[in-house]
Amino acid sequence: MNNVPLLQVEDLKKYFPIKAGVFRRTVGWVKAVDGVSFEVFPEETLGIVGESGCGKSTLGMTVMRLYEPTAGSIFFQGEDISSLPASQLKGVRRNIQMIFQDPFTSLDPRMHIGSIVEEGMKVHRVASPPEVRRRALDLLEKVGLGAEYFSRYPHEFSGGQRQRIGIARALALNPRLVVADEPVSSLDVSVRSQILNLLKDLKREYQLTYIFISHDLAVVRQICDRVIVMYLGKVVEIADGDTFFSSPSHPYSVALTSAVPVPDPDYEVKRIILSGDVPSPINPPEGCRFHTRCPVAQEVCSQVEPALEEVGENQWVACHFPGSLSWERA
Amino acid sequence: MEENNLLLQVQDLKVYFYNEEGQELKAVDGVGFYLRKGETIALVGESGCGKSVTSLAILRLVDSDGKIQGGKILLEGRDLLSLSEREMREVRGRDISMIFQEPSSALNPVYTIGDQIIEAIILHQKLSYRQARKTAEELLRLVGIPEARKRLDEYPHELSGGMKQRAMIAMALSCHPKVLIADEPTTSLDVTIQAQILELIEELQRQLNMGVILITHDLGVVAGMAERVVVMYAGKVVEEGSRWDIFHHPHHPYTWGLLHSIPRLDVKQEKLAIIPGVVPDPLNFPSGCRFRNRCPLEDEVCLTEPSREEIENQHYVYCHHHSQIEVLETRGFSQ
Numbered sequence: 310m311n312n313v314p315l316l317q318v319e320d321l322k323k324y325f326p327i328k329a330g331v332f333r334r335t336v337g338w339v340k341a342v343d344g345v346s347f348e349v350f351p352e353e354t355l356g357i358v359g360e361s362g363c364g365k366s367t368l369g370m371t372v373m374r375l376y377e378p379t380a381g382s383i384f385f386q387g388e389d390i391s392s393l394p395a396s397q398l399k400g401v402r403r404n405i406q407m408i409f410q411d412p413f414t415s416l417d418p419r420m421h422i423g424s425i426v427e428e429g430m431k432v433h434r435v436a437s438p439p440e441v442r443r444r445a446l447d448l449l450e451k452v453g454l455g456a457e458y459f460s461r462y463p464h465e466f467s468g469g470q471r472q473r474i475g476i477a478r479a480l481a482l483n484p485r486l487v488v489a490d491e492p493v494s495s496l497d498v499s500v501r502s503q504i505l506n507l508l509k510d511l512k513r514e515y516q517l518t519y520i521f522i523s524h525d526l527a528v529v530r531q532i533c534d535r536v537i538v539m540y541l542g543k544v545v546e547i548a549d550g551d552t553f554f555s556s557p558s559h560p561y562s563v564a565l566t567s568a569v570p571v572p573d574p575d576y577e578v579k580r581i582i583l584s585g586d587v588p589s590p591i592n593p594p595e596g597c598r599f600h601t602r603c604p605v606a607q608e609v610c611s612q613v614e615p616a617l618e619e620v621g622e623n624q625w626v627a628c629h630f631p632g633s634l635s636w637e638r639a
Numbered sequence: 640m641e642e643n644n645l646l647l648q649v650q651d652l653k654v655y656f657y658n659e660e661g662q663e664l665k666a667v668d669g670v671g672f673y674l675r676k677g678e679t680i681a682l683v684g685e686s687g688c689g690k691s692v693t694s695l696a697i698l699r700l701v702d703s704d705g706k707i708q709g710g711k712i713l714l715e716g717r718d719l720l721s722l723s724e725r726e727m728r729e730v731r732g733r734d735i736s737m738i739f740q741e742p743s744s745a746l747n748p749v750y751t752i753g754d755q756i757i758e759a760i761i762l763h764q765k766l767s768y769r770q771a772r773k774t775a776e777e778l779l780r781l782v783g784i785p786e787a788r789k790r791l792d793e794y795p796h797e798l799s800g801g802m803k804q805r806a807m808i809a810m811a812l813s814c815h816p817k818v819l820i821a822d823e824p825t826t827s828l829d830v831t832i833q834a835q836i837l838e839l840i841e842e843l844q845r846q847l848n849m850g851v852i853l854i855t856h857d858l859g860v861v862a863g864m865a866e867r868v869v870v871m872y873a874g875k876v877v878e879e880g881s882r883w884d885i886f887h888h889p890h891h892p893y894t895w896g897l898l899h900s901i902p903r904l905d906v907k908q909e910k911l912a913i914i915p916g917v918v919p920d921p922l923n924f925p926s927g928c929r930f931r932n933r934c935p936l937e938d939e940v941c942l943t944e945p946s947r948e949e950i951e952n953q954h955y956v957y958c959h960h961h962s963q964i965e966v967l968e969t970r971g972f973s974q
């Protein structure tokens with residue numbers, strides 16, 4: 310791994326206005342991403358996990374400048390892209406591509422898959438038309454779809470095949486960074502592993518860097534080098550994969566790993582059941598945002614917000630009592 | 640099977656769809672299994688193999704372009720396929736309830752959560768509005784929704800995904816059904832919330848001695864919750880057994896491949912195991928064994944359809960070469 314980050318995010322915030330009444334006045338804010346900092350190094354796969362609604366997709370979209378950041382900075386290859394005007398984003402858009410969760414809605418149903426893959430190259434005028442055609446054929450071949458599929462339409466493909474098309478499209482412009490938002494969540498087990506293998510192969514071949522958003526911890530285990538855990542718009546833990554999966558430190562990370570169902574009927578379940586519902590990002594709890602559900606919370610947790618601190622090699626945790634919720638996989 | 644705790648029996652069920660070109664799609668083609676009182680069984684298998692269609696057929700809610708072309712669905716011995724639509728309406732909700740794959744499709748956005756649960760209660764139980772409202776409130780509390788009374792007056796969009804899912808469970812359970820069909824009840828929920836919801840279903844099952852048919856892609860959930868597992872592939876059952884039979888001694892090559900392609904949590908692997916190839920086109924299923932175009936054990940015998948064989952006590956498999964399954968342990972799926 311190279312030590313100069315490809316992407317550096319500092320104190321990034323994305324708030325969505327809540328509007329009400331006839332005059333559509335702003336009556337509050339959804340603090341979807343609320344002060345997030347991290348780095349992504351070249352050719353690594355960084356996983357982002359956390360429960361539904363914690364801000365993973367918003368973070369991905371904001372990093373790509375598909376959403377305007379509310380505050381904070383985003384450095385891509387050393388350049389601050391957080392305040393670049395839209396007119397100057399073209400270069401960034403080429404270098405950062407996205408693979409979406411839903412292979413059923415992310416492809417234009419009226420375009421055949423060849424032109425779906427070619428479109429970006431045409432918009433960015435990266436090559437002559439015959440060259441563009443050749444590259445599209447190449448890419449489709451790489452993701453396992455031969456030339457005979459070139460003129461077929463998305464509805465003729467299965468979920469796994471559509472996800473392959475989405476991957477070919479994302480790679481067409483030779484990006485440095487690929488943000489994959491739940492790329493395998495809608496696929497079933499055996500197809501899922503096919504796509505994960507493909508992503509691994511392509512990464513090696515094209516020296517890609519991935520931000521991989523998922524709530525499936527086993528998938529993250531298999532594909533990511535480092536892991537970020539988010540909770541209600543904040544980062545609660547950053548660690549390298551091996552460290553995270555052998556000794557998660559934040560109580561939420563511990564509860565999360567403990568609750569992953571194990572495909573073995575003899576496995577004695579000892580999961581930590583958290584009580585209570587996830588609080589709303591409109592009105593996040595004071596202090597540590599996890600304190601309303603945390604099994605080891607003390608008084609200070611409801612008053613003081615914990616900062617992200619290094620607790621061991623390659624492991625950063627935002628908790629007043631890191632490592633105090635213990636749990637062991639049987 | 641002559642057991643008096645037998646609750647539901649599905650026998651040789653066939654559900655076919657017809658498209659505009661008049662082609663026949665045999666989505667469910669001769670499926671059979673049984674469910675005992677208080678028991679949980681899991682229906683697993685590749686996307687599109689017919690799990691949801693099977694469960695919709697049990698409730699006789701298959702789309703109008705689909706037809707139940709054969710079979711029996713016996714609820715405590717009574718064939719649901721021979722009931723009138725009126726009798727069937729009573730069965731739905733009172734005897735059999737379903738939690739749908741998509742919570743948003745089951746909850747009506749223009750009515751409050753309370754109205755919907757109360758209506759379900761009044762439909763099946765002779766309660767006044769006030770009593771029904773009280774029952775609804777208790778149910779919401781039972782499924783772990785805080786401030787239940789206030790939530791009754793809220794609309795579906797005001798609830799988080801996890802709460803909507805729980806409201807739907809409350810609705811499904813409002814009439815103390817004998818059978819609960821849970822189709823992907825926790826997909827897209829975080830595992831900590833999933834754990835809460837599954838715990839809740841198990842708790843209510845114990846209280847009500849309900850039979851549960853669980854449909855899920857998450858084999859971890861299956862291993863933890865189901866007593867027996869029915870594995871489907873391309874509209875047919877390929878294997879059926881206790882969870883130990885299935886997880887420790889799978890005998891159908893598809894089951895074997897499925898179990899081996901679960902990503903592991905304990906170690907990082909260079910390459911993930913897969914089942915090569917794709918599911919056959921449902922309009923053109925291969926003759927004989929439908930798994931044969933992907934199967935490493937396949938030979939000319941597989942051109943005829945394998946029949947059901949009991950290989951251990953109540954462990955059934957549909958494969959000509961099940962006795963050679965150990966070959967896969969050394970060779971895997973890579974030929």
Ligand SMILES: Nc1ncnc2c1ncn2[C@@H]1O[C@H](COP(=O)(O)OP(=O)(O)OP(=O)(O)O)[C@@H](O)[C@H]1O
Pocket residue numbers: 325326339340341359360361362363364365366367368524590
């Ligand atoms: N365009 C938007 N307008 C208003 N609120 C939004 C918008 N997009 C997301 N939100 C809110 O921001 C919060 C974070 O949502 P986000 O989609 O980023 O979560 P997520 O972690 O990706 O969840 P999931 O795992 O369900 O995909 C949620 O409360 C969501 O309702």
Ligand SMILES: Nc1ncnc2c1ncn2[C@@H]1O[C@H](COP(=O)(O)OP(=O)(O)OP(=O)(O)O)[C@@H](O)[C@H]1O
Pocket residue numbers: 656657664666684685686687688689690691692693702704705921
């Ligand atoms: N209303 C319909 N009209 C036509 N075909 C249908 C209809 N509903 C389902 N099918 C087809 O029937 C087959 C079985 O579908 P079903 O929804 O039961 O799969 P499933 O096992 O539940 O899959 P998943 O795991 O993706 O939910 C599929 O080939 C599907 O395309």
Ligand code: SF4
Pocket residue numbers: 891892893928929930931932934935936937938941945957958959960961
């Ligand atoms: S019957 Fe033949 S093709 Fe089908 S699973 Fe068994 S060995 Fe494979």
Ligand SMILES: [Mg+2]
Pocket residue numbers: 365366367490
């Ligand atoms: Mg998301």
Ligand SMILES: [Mg+2]
Pocket residue numbers: 690691692740822
């Ligand atoms: Mg289904």
